[in-house]
Amino acid sequence: MNRPDHDIDHILTQAADRFGTPAYVYATDLITPRIRDLQDKLGRWFKLSFAMKCNPNPGLLSWLEQRIPYIDVSSGGELLLAIDAGWPANRASFTGPAKREVELRRAIQEGLGELVVESPRDAQLANSIAAETGRIQDVVIRIAPDRVPKGFGDQMAGRPSPFGIDIEDAPGALTDIASLPHLRIAGLHIYSGTQCLKPAAIVENWGIFMTIFRDLCERHDLHPDRLIFGAGLGIPYHPGDMPLDLGQVAEAAGPQLDAFKAEPRFSKTELVLELGRYLVGPAGYFVTRVTSIKESRGTRIAICDGGMNSHLAASGHFGMVLRRNYVIHRVGGGEGEEPIDISGPLCTSIDKLGSKVALPRVEEGDLIAIHASGAYGPSSSPVNFISHPTPREILAEGGQLLDVTRIEGCGLSDR
Numbered sequence: 001m002n003r004p005d006h007d008i009d010h011i012l013t014q015a016a017d018r019f020g021t022p023a024y025v026y027a028t029d030l031i032t033p034r035i036r037d038l039q040d041k042l043g044r045w046f047k048l049s050f051a052m053k054c055n056p057n058p059g060l061l062s063w064l065e066q067r068i069p070y071i072d073v074s075s076g077g078e079l080l081l082a083i084d085a086g087w088p089a090n091r092a093s094f095t096g097p098a099k100r101e102v103e104l105r106r107a108i109q110e111g112l113g114e115l116v117v118e119s120p121r122d123a124q125l126a127n128s129i130a131a132e133t134g135r136i137q138d139v140v141i142r143i144a145p146d147r148v149p150k151g152f153g154d155q156m157a158g159r160p161s162p163f164g165i166d167i168e169d170a171p172g173a174l175t176d177i178a179s180l181p182h183l184r185i186a187g188l189h190i191y192s193g194t195q196c197l198k199p200a201a202i203v204e205n206w207g208i209f210m211t212i213f214r215d216l217c218e219r220h221d222l223h224p225d226r227l228i229f230g231a232g233l234g235i236p237y238h239p240g241d242m243p244l245d246l247g248q249v250a251e252a253a254g255p256q257l258d259a260f261k262a263e264p265r266f267s268k269t270e271l272v273l274e275l276g277r278y279l280v281g282p283a284g285y286f287v288t289r290v291t292s293i294k295e296s297r298g299t300r301i302a303i304c305d306g307g308m309n310s311h312l313a314a315s316g317h318f319g320m321v322l323r324r325n326y327v328i329h330r331v332g333g334g335e336g337e338e339p340i341d342i343s344g345p346l347c348t349s350i351d352k353l354g355s356k357v358a359l360p361r362v363e364e365g366d367l368i369a370i371h372a373s374g375a376y377g378p379s380s381s382p383v384n385f386i387s388h389p390t391p392r393e394i395l396a397e398g399g400q401l402l403d404v405t406r407i408e409g410c411g412l413s414d415r
């Protein structure tokens with residue numbers, strides 16, 4: 001049974017009643033202990049960087065700015081959102097496989113901390129823009145490893161990929177980039193897989209990173225300012241998933257990390273954990289109201305005001321091979337359980353948020369809450385499809401609720 005938490009239910013009910021549904025509620029009180037735990041367990045080796053692609057909500061970004069040292073943006077639009085939310089550009093890195101000239105120019109003019117170079121083309125373009133603007137731009141070079149250990153829910157390594165410079169090509173590419181006069185190689189970056197709930201696989205993956213970092217730094221005589229570890233830390237999404245044990249990760253990775261940090265070449269190097277979902281995913285709930293109930297050929301269906309259009313990931317269409325239910329509960333609890341399908345308002349059979357979910361009897365007007373919704377929510381969903389209202393976004397801090405809905409789309413256009 002998916003047991004409701006009464007504090008959360010109180011917040012979700014208030015948010016739905018005051019601001020309407022569908023809504024995402026981000027409870028900052030649930031993020032604070034996650035940051036503290038990361039710092040306690042891994043802070044000896046790593047600083048944190050928030051990958052804002054997982055949740056670019058302006059209210060959340062402002063809240064995080066006071067609490068996390070770095071941010072990673074993946075477009076010019078994300079950079080502007082971060083700056084508007086109070087992040088100085090020099091605390092940002094900029095990843096992404098398709099950086100347009102207008103974005104690179106703006107980022108360099110804003111004083112971007114580090115450009116994450118994903119290709120020789122990124123480097124050449126950035127070099128000529130930096131030359132025009134009379135700057136030297138710090139870059140970290142993203143390397144695409146040739147393998148990722150088993151156990152990662154989402155893997156990018158060892159096959160053709162648009163991301164980063166393939167490890168086979170890295171020595172030549174680094175030599176070329178080092179010769180560009182308006183770029184300074186400040187470090188290296190790897191992100192090769194994510195959604196891993198297995199400590200041993202994470203530790204093995206970081207071991208692969210350290211081998212690559214060490215080899216390339218020795219070969220090119222780099223004393224990097226920064227090495228960025230795309231963390232890969234996963235979160236429990238589905239009933240039965242066990243949360244990742246960070247203590248186990250720290251214990252198993254500690255000796256390797258200690259030895260790495262003790263190498264003279266890395267004595268001044270900052271190691272950075274770049275992560276998104278692990279920080280904010282479990283702190284978010286998606287709440288949708290049941291618009292009607294249908295009994296159809298032996299199945300009870302709750303048809304809700306928000307579905308796949310508001311929460312693509314929970315519908316199973318955001319990179320999931322097999323659709324599995326997220327953890328779902330009926331707000332307010334109730335006695336007994338019976339299976340019910342949860343669907344959304346779209347005219348397509350793939351608009352389903354839950355299949356045979358065991359819940360106390362659900363009726364029209366009830367609120368349904370989907371857990372682990374703080375990352376890859378509205379910004380990863382087709383919110384315009386069939387022109388239903390876009391979901392509200394509410395920041396819950398202590399007893400306070402703040403409507404932080406992102407009103408308009410953004411993006412840096414070259415027209």
Ligand SMILES: Cc1ncc(COP(=O)(O)O)c(C=O)c1O
Nearest residue numbers: 051054095191194195275276277
């Ligand atoms: C380069 C990079 N860094 C970080 C992340 C964040 O991943 P996660 O939210 O799984 O931590 C992503 C996600 O796609 C990414 O592409």
